Amino acid sequence: MTVGSLMNATPVTVPLAETFAGAYRLMTSQRLSSIPVVDTRGVYQGMFDFQDVWELLLPRAALLGMESLTNLAFLSEAVNKLHDKLEQAGSRPIREFLDATAPPVHPDTPIKEVILLFHQYNVSLPVVERGTNRLVGMISPWEVLDALQ
Amino acid sequence: MEPHSVHVAFGASAALVASLVFVAVYALVVSEKLNRAIVALLGAGLMILLGVVTQEAAINGIDFNTIGLLLGMMVLVGITGKSGLFQFVAIWSAKKAGARPPAVLIMLSVITALFSALLDNVTTVLLIVPVTLLIAEELKVQSYPFLVSEVLCSNIGGTSTLIGDPPNIMIGSALDLTFNDFFLNLAPAIAIVLLATLIPMWLVWRKDLVTTEEARRHVMEFNEWEAIRDPRLLKQSLSVLGVVIAGFVAAHSIHIQPATIAMFGAALLLLLDNYRRPAEDQAHNVHAAFAEAEWVTLLFFVGLFVLVHGLEAAGVIRWLAQELLAATGGDFKVTTFAILWGSALLSAFIDNIPFVATMIPLIKSMAPVFGGEHALMPLWWALSLGACLGGNGTLIGASANLVVAGMAERAGQPIRFMAYLKSSFLIMLLSIAISHVYLYFRFL
Numbered sequence: 195m196t197v198g199s200l201m202n203a204t205p206v207t208v209p210l211a212e213t214f215a216g217a218y219r220l221m222t223s224q225r226l227s228s229i230p231v232v233d234t235r236g237v238y239q240g241m242f243d244f245q246d247v248w249e250l251l252l253p254r255a256a257l258l259g260m261e262s263l264t265n266l267a268f269l270s271e272a273v274n275k276l277h278d279k280l281e282q283a284g285s286r287p288i289r290e291f292l293d294a295t296a297p298p299v300h301p302d303t304p305i306k307e308v309i310l311l312f313h314q315y316n317v318s319l320p321v322v323e324r325g326t327n328r329l330v331g332m333i334s335p336w337e338v339l340d341a342l343q
Numbered sequence: 344m345e346p347h348s349v350h351v352a353f354g355a356s357a358a359l360v361a362s363l364v365f366v367a368v369y370a371l372v373v374s375e376k377l378n379r380a381i382v383a384l385l386g387a388g389l390m391i392l393l394g395v396v397t398q399e400a401a402i403n404g405i406d407f408n409t410i411g412l413l414l415g416m417m418v419l420v421g422i423t424g425k426s427g428l429f430q431f432v433a434i435w436s437a438k439k440a441g442a443r444p445p446a447v448l449i450m451l452s453v454i455t456a457l458f459s460a461l462l463d464n465v466t467t468v469l470l471i472v473p474v475t476l477l478i479a480e481e482l483k484v485q486s487y488p489f490l491v492s493e494v495l496c497s498n499i500g501g502t503s504t505l506i507g508d509p510p511n512i513m514i515g516s517a518l519d520l521t522f523n524d525f526f527l528n529l530a531p532a533i534a535i536v537l538l539a540t541l542i543p544m545w546l547v548w549r550k551d552l553v554t555t556e557e558a559r560r561h562v563m564e565f566n567e568w569e570a571i572r573d574p575r576l577l578k579q580s581l582s583v584l585g586v587v588i589a590g591f592v593a594a595h596s597i598h599i600q601p602a603t604i605a606m607f608g609a610a611l612l613l614l615l616d617n618y619r620r621p622a623e624d625q626a627h628n629v630h631a632a633f634a635e636a637e638w639v640t641l642l643f644f645v646g647l648f649v650l651v652h653g654l655e656a657a658g659v660i661r662w663l664a665q666e667l668l669a670a671t672g673g674d675f676k677v678t679t680f681a682i683l684w685g686s687a688l689l690s691a692f693i694d695n696i697p698f699v700a701t702m703i704p705l706i707k708s709m710a711p712v713f714g715g716e717h718a719l720m721p722l723w724w725a726l727s728l729g730a731c732l733g734g735n736g737t738l739i740g741a742s743a744n745l746v747v748a749g750m751a752e753r754a755g756q757p758i759r760f761m762a763y764l765k766s767s768f769l770i771m772l773l774s775i776a777i778s779h780v781y782l783y784f785r786f787l
Contacts, residue, residue: 253476253477253480253481254476254477254480254754254755254756255473255474255475255476255477255480255754256473256477257753257754258473258476258750258753258754259753261469261472261473261750262473263430263473263474263477265427265430265569265570265572267566267569267570268430268434268565268566268567268568268569268570269565270561270564270565270566272561275561
């Protein structure tokens, strides 16, 4: 069993020219946890996902890697500040938020490799054509779990 | 010289081989092209393989009191940090300052100096800097002055006690000095240096650190009690830390070395934190506690002790001491000030740990010239003040500086080498000038 037989071949994508606000609207309206971003030729550029939104909303001190603050329970409730952060980021190009953490897989990648990547990264994975890097689909844990039923 | 008959490789002089290995190690450490633990351990291995010292002599040259004290404190502080104590204190102090940025700058700096006196500097800044970045972000002011001030105060505070900075741990261990010896002889100078550092920081930055009432209100609404994640662990940690510090104070009268106190304290806190847990959780917890110790630093120390012992055994240290005495004309005051200023200027650019490791046997060997070991005390205080405070001179002068610079970079507020140098080198020179006057009037 390979990725090509299980993947979603018509995934929702975000064009590289999109803004943060546009991608955010698409993410929330379609209830997607991650969306691949492609250029005008359909070449995969990176992922826009929940992590990008959380990183925008969190204070910098919580994003320092191993030395980060691991407890923010002492902060005051200020939901309007979170709204402000989203609004301020609205016009920024989506390319500033691209996340290349999850490695792309290929249609011929074996499922065991995909399961390993799900375990390591816990996100849906983009499927790209070898050589051209053109996006040909997405594979999420649901597709794999459905196939194993 | 080495008590055993050793055969140096290729029939070369032991002094020459030891010096070449030592200089090569020093150059590689300064270049930062290779991890310093790798370099020091390779150098130590070469000292043995090339026949400068035997393995037995090399092991005898390692100061396990220093290693044990460092390891014990690292484990203690690592566990305590998980309780949320340091975040609590930082938030509490910012609120006590009314969330007014210039006052917060002073409060966080003083807190950093106090913590650094009782814990190691790197740990202190690792725990204080994240919450400082958060407070600066909430106040909508630049974090740069806070971070620079914390770097300076961390190195200053660490100078005042036996356990505050690695050079002091090394000096204390080599001479069997107590916590009280360091505190009583250095803390008065450090109090003045701290004041002389904070006043210019406050004067320079107070006009730039302007915030809004709304931002201040946000910080004042922080609930510091929510920062404490594990109240039980907090009580246990504070109790054990209290006992350990009391142990350091009383170490001389109870005839116990600091390493024993720190390691026993670490073991006690591990026991308190783990005895109710199932075996599997204990294994995980204890593994995590030991993994958080800075093994690179500890093994760097091990390698250095062997290297310096090699130099000593080959007679190089004795020769260097004679040269230093010749340069100062054998004048005690001139020697004291040469050590103070020389240590400060060198420590601003190179790691002060290998420098102090080299200076310890060098100063010890001056005892016959200056009337015995006890007469040398001002030289030790000069070395401590120079090596610890000198680290403030540049961004690469001390480990804490580099750690803060790395965190600032990741937070998108980088501290540039030259910008730091311009402000901090002068402050460092001022602190050494104060130390000069202090040494003169107190000891000479």
